[in-house]
Amino acid sequence: MTFGWSLFLWATIVWLAPIMYLVLKxxxxxxxxxIVGVVLPVEAHQDPAVLAITERFKRELKYICWLCLAAVVPxxxxxxxxxxxxxxxxxxxxxGLMPLIPYVRCNKALRxxxxxxxxxxxxxxxxxxxxxAAAAELRWLSPWWFLPPLLIGLVPLLFDRELWWLWASxxxxxxxxxxxxxxxxxxxxEVVDEDSGRTLALTRIRRYNWGxxxxxxxxxxxxxxxxxxxxxxxxxxxxxxxxxxGLIVCAAVIRIEFRVRKLQEKLGNSQGQYVxxxxxxxxGFLYYAPNDRRMLVNDRVGMNVTFNLARRPxxxxxxxxxxxxxxxxxxxxxxxxxxxxxxxxxxxQTELVASHLSGEWRVALEDIQEVQLLDTRPPLQRVAGxxxxxxxxxxxxNDQWGRFTCCIDPRMGPWLLIEGKDGHIxxxxxxxxxxxxxxxxxxxx
Amino acid sequence: MLxxxxxxxxxxxxxxxxDQVVVAIASGELSPGERLPTTRALAEDAGINMMTASKAYxxxxxxxxxxxxxxxxxxxxxPASGAAPETVRGLRLRLCELRLAGLDREGILTLCGxxxxxxxxxx
Numbered sequence: 359m360t361f362g363w364s365l366f367l368w369a370t371i372v373w374l375a376p377i378m379y380l381v382l383k384x385x386x387x388x389x390x391x392x393i394v395g396v397v398l399p400v401e402a403h404q405d406p407a408v409l410a411i412t413e414r415f416k417r418e419l420k421y422i423c424w425l426c427l428a429a430v431v432p433x434x435x436x437x438x439x440x441x442x443x444x445x446x447x448x449x450x451x452x453x454g455l456m457p458l459i460p461y462v463r464c465n466k467a468l469r470x471x472x473x474x475x476x477x478x479x480x481x482x483x484x485x486x487x488x489x490x491a492a493a494a495e496l497r498w499l500s501p502w503w504f505l506p507p508l509l510i511g512l513v514p515l516l517f518d519r520e521l522w523w524l525w526a527s528x529x530x531x532x533x534x535x536x537x538x539x540x541x542x543x544x545x546x547x548e549v550v551d552e553d554s555g556r557t558l559a560l561t562r563i564r565r566y567n568w569g570x571x572x573x574x575x576x577x578x579x580x581x582x583x584x585x586x587x588x589x590x591x592x593x594x595x596x597x598x599x600x601x602x603x604g605l606i607v608c609a610a611v612i613r614i615e616f617r618v619r620k621l622q623e624k625l626g627n628s629q630g631q632y633v634x635x636x637x638x639x640x641x642g643f644l645y646y647a648p649n650d651r652r653m654l655v656n657d658r659v660g661m662n663v664t665f666n667l668a669r670r671p672x673x674x675x676x677x678x679x680x681x682x683x684x685x686x687x688x689x690x691x692x693x694x695x696x697x698x699x700x701x702x703x704x705x706x707q708t709e710l711v712a713s714h715l716s717g718e719w720r721v722a723l724e725d726i727q728e729v730q731l732l733d734t735r736p737p738l739q740r741v742a743g744x745x746x747x748x749x750x751x752x753x754x755x756n757d758q759w760g761r762f763t764c765c766i767d768p769r770m771g772p773w774l775l776i777e778g779k780d781g782h783i784x785x786x787x788x789x790x791x792x793x794x795x796x797x798x799x800x801x802x803x
Numbered sequence: 804m805l806x807x808x809x810x811x812x813x814x815x816x817x818x819x820x821x822d823q824v825v826v827a828i829a830s831g832e833l834s835p836g837e838r839l840p841t842t843r844a845l846a847e848d849a850g851i852n853m854m855t856a857s858k859a860y861x862x863x864x865x866x867x868x869x870x871x872x873x874x875x876x877x878x879x880x881x882p883a884s885g886a887a888p889e890t891v892r893g894l895r896l897r898l899c900e901l902r903l904a905g906l907d908r909e910g911i912l913t914l915c916g917x918x919x920x921x922x923x924x925x926x
Contacts, residue, residue: 485849487806489824489833492840492848493876545847552805631805649810650850 359439359747366597367446368430370604374453377612379423382457384619386412389659390550390560390626394461395642396468397634399477400627411467418460426453439746440697444690451683465642472636479634485650486633490554491547491561499569504536507580514587520753520761521590521742528583532576539572542663544656551628559625567618568661574610578603591755593739618661640667693746700789701749701767703774705797710776712765712786714749719765721776721784723801730775731798735768736785748789759783774798804832808849816851820859821866828868828879829922839869839877 359367385394388403394415402408429449436442472478511529515522548560582603589595638647645655648668657664665672699715710726712719736756743752743764754764766773766787773787774794788794804827808819827833840848842856849856860877863869866889867882886894901911 482809482811485808485810485851487808487845487849489804489806489827489839489845490837492844493838545844546850547848549805554804633805647850651852652847652850655850 359437359442361434364434364436364442367442368434370601371446371450372427372430374450375423375426378453378457379419381615382419382461383416384616385461385659386416387619387623388627389619389622390548391628391632391634392642392658394468395465395636395639395658396472397479397632397636398468398472399479399632400629402472402475402477403627405475407471408468411464411471415460415464418463419457422456422460426456438694438697440690440692440694442690443693444687447686447690451686454683461643462641469636478636479632483635483637485647486549486635488547488549488552488554488557491549491557494558494561496545496562496565498540499573501536503573504532504576507576508532510580511583514583518587524742525583525587528579528586531579535572535576535579539569542654543568544652544654544663546656548622548626548656549633550626551630551632553628553630556625556628560622563618563621563625564656564661567614571611571614571661574614575607578607578610590741591739615660615662619659622659696744697746697748699749701751701765701770701787702790703786703788703793703797705800710786710797710801712784712788714744714751714765717744717751717765719751719763719784719786721778725778725780726776726801727779728777729798729801731772731795732775732785733772735766735771735773736775738764738768738785754785772798806849808851815855817855817859817862820845820856821862824859824863824879825866825868828881833879835879835881837879838875839879841876 387393388398388400391397391400393403393408394412398408426449429452433442433445433449436445508529511525511532515525515529518525543565547557548564549557550560582599585599585603586596589599636642638645638650639658640646642658643664644667645664646667647655650666650668653666653669653672654663655666656662665676667673667676696715701712701714704711704713705723709723710721736758738750738754738756740750741753741755741761743754744750748767748769749765750768751765752763753761755761760783762783762785764785766785767789768787770787770789770791772794773785774797776784776786778784786794788797804823806820806823808816810816812819814822824833824839833839839845839860842853842860845851845856846853860869860871864871864877866887868880869877870880871877898911901914906914
């Protein structure tokens with residue numbers, strides 16, 4: 359992998375460290391009387407002891423952020439794709455988990471201080487509901503808003519049958535976005551205190567921005583499908599379209615999340631009979647309420663939702679998610695295996711088989727129209743498949759042949775250009791020297 | 804009006820809902836004609852079973868504190884003037900408990916007067 363590709367790979371993810379820093383640092387600003395997952399009375403928000411704890415938390419967060427950023431520098435020197443991707447995934451997981459250590463420390467310190475200063479609001483855990491706010495009917499976004507992006511997303515599916523799975527997956531994201539908007543949202547009012555007007559305003563803010571997020575995702579995905587379809591034969595343009603899509607969606611979601619938090623900060627702090635549900639939140643961010651029959655609940659601040667870990671299905675889903683995330687680096691290990699595996703070419707009685715690790719491409723001998731041996735490697739642009747230093751496999755294209763099937767070791771020529779009776783082109787090769795010439799001779803009439 | 808449900812209490816949840824709604828009506832926090840959430844919305848909001856919410860509403864309806872309709876949902880209403888037979892029965896039981904606790908007639912009347920004064924003052 360070249361330095362340029364390495365730089366691009368890390369540029370796709372390096373921003374996660376400052377974002378994690380900003381999101382967690384933002385928890386120090388009181389929202390709905392909550393500071394770093396602990397409900398505190400308004401008079402405690404500027405208490406020197408509280409400020410000292412939050413300042414220490416911010417300092418630790420900053421160190422972790424810089425440590426994560428510094429760790430990227432040596433990773434830029436990794437040349438193996440598999441090793442680079444393994445490091446990339448381990449780094450992403452670390453950035454997600456490491457800042458939680460100072461968060462939990464800060465949360466525990468604030469809870470201890472709260473107990474010492476008798477700032478606890480309720481003697482026994484209580485579930486608080488605002489009957490007036492719960493009675494208010496809040497309107498959902500019409501599903502018609504999601505129809506235009508769905509129709510836009512269907513265009514590539516109608517015209518490009520070869521990559522139907524790609525376009526179908528992208529198009530499926532749009533109804534999934536609507537389903538997430540409608541069914542993942544928890545209709546719980548944002549109760550802060552006895553002021554129902556405040557509760558209703560905060561509930562509307564959350565729901566409106568929740569809908570906005572999913573609508574932006576649906577439209578961005580629809581337009582992304584069209585953009586990718588138009589740019590698919592131009593690798594740099596494809597990369598630009600994919601990057602723009604990721605950038606737009608992430609920027610929109612982060613901006614909306616911070617906007618919701620800002621409004622919660624502005625409207626949500628109460629001096630009245632404020633609600634204190636700290637007992638149901640482990641470390642301030644894990645919801646555990648055995649008496650609550652909901653599996654999903656709203657996050658305490660921002661607009662996200664989280665699982666009720668007291669429910670068995672939620673425990674299973676969380677365990678699965680955690681297992682998948684922690685297993686991600688194994689994908690990099692598999693890529694390292696791919697880097698070391700040779701491209702093989704074999705001719706049986708009935709067919710020609712090109713293979714690379716678990717990928718196999720077969721052509722029946724009777725379907726072969728013409729075979730040529732190419733000494734120079736033709737220009738190749740990847741459409742879908744693997745592009746590694748030792749193997750180019752999958753669907754590729756160039757101006758001369760259009761799209762074709764490829765399975766070659768680009769370092770080891772010559773390569774076999776095969777034209778099928780149906781007009782389909784195959785470019786096959788082998789990592790073993792002389793193998794392509796031998797098979798070419800065997801296939802010659 | 805804030806409904807505070809204590810799951811560790813011996814009092815069933817539907818009874819806690821019923822009691823708090825009655826207190827809120829008496830204190831003027833809930834006024835006649837005010838809409839209450841549907842049983843589904845209440846269950847979703849409080850994280851309780853829909854049957855529990857439904858049971859609380861049925862109790863409130865049977866006691867005349869709310870009305871329920873298909874279109875307008877549940878609404879607060881002022882109960883008919885005069886003590887309902889269930890309330891008189893409940894009061895008699897509490898009076899017996901106070902007598903067994905050692906309070907005489909004067910003591911019971913003083914306690915009731917004090918509680919009533921507090922209730923009126925809060926309103």
